Amino acid sequence: MGKDFRAIFWKDIRMLVSGKFFLLAMGALALYTLYVNFGYVRLVELSMYKVCLWDPQGICVDGSLLLQRASSREELDRMLLEDPDGVGIDLSRGKAEFLLYRSTPQVERYLEDYARSLLRPQEDFKAEVLGAFTTEEKQRREITCELLFFELSAVGFLGIAAVLFREKGMGVLRVHACLPVRGRLFLLSKLAVFLLSDLCFAILLTLLNVGVGPGLAILPDVLVETVILSLFMALIGLCCALFLQDFRQFTMIYLVIAVFVATPVFLSANTSVKAGWILFHPFYHLYMGMKNAFFGTPGESFFYYAGAAVGIGLLYMLTAAAFSREMRDAPGGLRYAGKDVEKREEG
Amino acid sequence: MIEVKNLEFSYGKEKQALRGLDFDVEDGEIFGFLGPNGSGKSTTQKILTGILGGYSGRVSMLGEEMKGRQGPAFFQNIGVLFEFPYLYGNLSALDNLRYFSSFYPKEKLRDPLKTLEELEFPAGYLKKTVSSYSKGMRQRVSMARAVLHNPRLLFLDEPTSGLDPSGAVLFRRMIEKEQKKGTTVFLTTHNMTDADLLCDRVAFLAEGSIAALDTPKNLKERDSGHCVTVEYMWQGRRDTRSMTMESLKGGLSFACEEILSVHSQEPTLEDVFIRYTGRGLS
Known part of the structure; x- marks a missing residue:
């Protein structure tokens, strides 16, 4: 069995090499690294929220130096119009009134607390800085996590489906049905090739963008999350390639997954947009698992790993059933072989 | 080698593909x-090659009754050539053969290079990728793949399809050579010339049932009118006359100056097929 697996494995590697998959992955790695190191951390500034104060009675005498004082209510309004993400404090009536020009209910509370902490830094309302990362370190971890998640969920998924569609088109699945080899080796080999490729990608992306020292510290957790996400996506890709007729149908499904599945996850995890149902979205948990791994706070429960294992197991069973059906029916081969040969002979 | 008794198979509840097939195939x-x-040829072949289950009746292959999914030992003894040359387009002929041969025991394998030479595969293309081959070249590689592990039972689906006449002759010789080595061949075809020249026996399948099964010679004789047509010259004119074989014993019963040709009126295998099944093959 080991010999059979090696044969299929090397054949799959050659398929990927000839399909320029590794070249594309290296290109993506280079592009992401350039973007993170020379674009994102240099050009994107995550400045603190501006807190503006109008205190005509001079009540606030020991406020933070971060407070920007306005000389009139009109000036306070003008300052907030210039930066609508900022917070305004009106002390003209002797009591703090908080002004928020643009916010959401979820963020409002945090902004108000932050502004209060600047107003009375000596008292209970003191802002606590979570974690010991510098802004750049946070940025690097955040963006590397997002890029890795995108690469694994969108690009790897596309890659594995493309390879299987190609084999389906060549009709070779039908040949494998008559070979003395277990069908599951064919699937396991593909999963192994893509998993190894994803693990190498994750290692390089993490070390190049988070830094070698901090990257090595979080690598074990990142790789665990990579294994889970890579297997999920590879199995979904295989399933799609086996159930769908052609690559055109697959591109439609791909769009559905990209737009309607991945978008709410990114929005919920990275912005103030929160939907209650997102907690039932498995990819939200996978994304948060990845994010926690990058920030060195892996706190996923037993249920998370058990759920992932069950999900992967079920997907594998579904893929294996679809693979058996495909070997039995193999409808794609006739079309490909015929058309391809006709084209060649016309040429 | 193959024993099929009352084989029935349906795709769903409504479409019955096979309706009680009975036949056997002898060793060699x-x-x-x-x-x-649509007559059920592919379905039968899929069942015999162990791809399709869920049939009723009894199928015995290589001396063992087939039950469920077959194990590797079964597939080591069969070789399958599909109607279309299913190969990895991104690999060369040699790489394809090396890949497919890696699943068989080494001691059973032929030299892929020699097999391709035997099939007159152009040496200049050995290391080029299959995507640059013509259909004839692909078919040669597929044939090499099917016989590479010296199978005891060879399933051939339209082996000469897409080949030029000399390629078809080459393939027929190859098939005969395999038979001389003791290989049993199950040939599925539309090509009556192949069937007539190669087959020891043929079965005509129509709508899931066997309409006739015998040697090509017997089938043709059975439906023959046993007469000949003689074309001759008499008094400067060309004429034809049909007569029975029996009447030929006493010599020609008419005067002639020169016999131009004598045609036996034996039906072709295709005529016999249409007579039995009511349908042409294409």
């Missing part, structure tokens, strides 16, 4: 399986 025989499109 070339058995032709002929039928128009």
Whole structure:
């Protein structure tokens, strides 16, 4: 069995090499690294929220130096119009009134607390800085996590489906049905090739963008999350390639997954947009698992790993059933072989 | 080698593909399986090659009754050539053969290079990728793949399809050579010339049933009118006359100056097929 697996494995590697998959992955790695190191951390500034104060009675005498004082209510309004993400404090009536020009209910509370902490830094309302990362370190971890998640969920998924569609088109699945080899080796080999490729990608992306020292510290957790996400996506890709007729149908499904599945996850995890149902979205948990791994706070429960294992197991069973059906029916081969040969002979 | 008793198979509740097939194939025989499109040929071949289950009746292959999914030992003893040359387009002929041969025991394998030479595969293309081959070249590689592990039972589906006449002759010689080595051949074809020249026996399949099964010679004789047509010259004119074989014993019963040709009126295998099944093959 080991010999059979090696044969299929090397054949799959050659398929990927000839399909320029590794070249594309290296290109993506280079592009992401350039973007993170020379674009994102240099050009994107995550400045603190501006807190503006109008205190005509001079009540606030020991406020933070971060407070920007306005000389009139009109000036306070003008300052907030210039930066609508900022917070305004009106002390003209002797009591703090908080002004928020643009916010959401979820963020409002945090902004108000932050502004209060600047107003009375000596008292209970003191802002606590979570974690010991510098802004750049946070940025690097955040963006590397997002890029890795995108690469694994969108690009790897596309890659594995493309390879299987190609084999389906060549009709070779039908040949494998008559070979003395277990069908599951064919699937396991593909999963192994893509998993190894994803693990190498994750290692390089993490070390190049988070830094070698901090990257090595979080690598074990990142790789665990990579294994889970890579297997999920590879199995979904295989399933799609086996159930769908052609690559055109697959591109439609791909769009559905990209737009309607991945978008709410990114929005919920990275912005103030929160939907209650997102907690039932498995990819939200996978994304948060990845994010926690990058920030060195892996706190996923037993249920998370058990759920992932069950999900992967079920997907594998579904893929294996679809693979058996495909070997039995193999409808794609006739079309490909015929058309391809006709084209060649016309040429 | 193959024993099929009362084989029935349905795709769903409504479409019955096979309706009680009964036939057997002897060791070392070339058995032709002929039928128009949709007659059940592919379904039968899928069952015999262990791809399709869920049938009723009894199928015995290589001396063992087939039950469920077959194990590797079964597939080591069969070789399958599909109607279309299914190969990895991104690999060369040699790489394809090396890959497919890696699943068989080494001691059973032939030299892929020699096999391709035997099939007159152009040496200049050995290391080029299959995507640059013509259909004839692909078919040669597929044939090499099917026989590479010296199978005891060879399933051939339209082996000469897409080949030029000399390629078809080469393939027929190859099939005969395999038979001489003791290989049993199950040949599915539309090509009556192949069936007539190669097969020891043929079965005509129509709508999931066997309409006739015998040697090509017997089938043709059975439906023959046993007469000949003689074309001759008499008094400067060309004329033809039909007569029975029996009447030929006493010599020609008419005067002639020169006999131009004598045609036996034996039906072709295709005529016999149409007579039995009511349908042409294409």
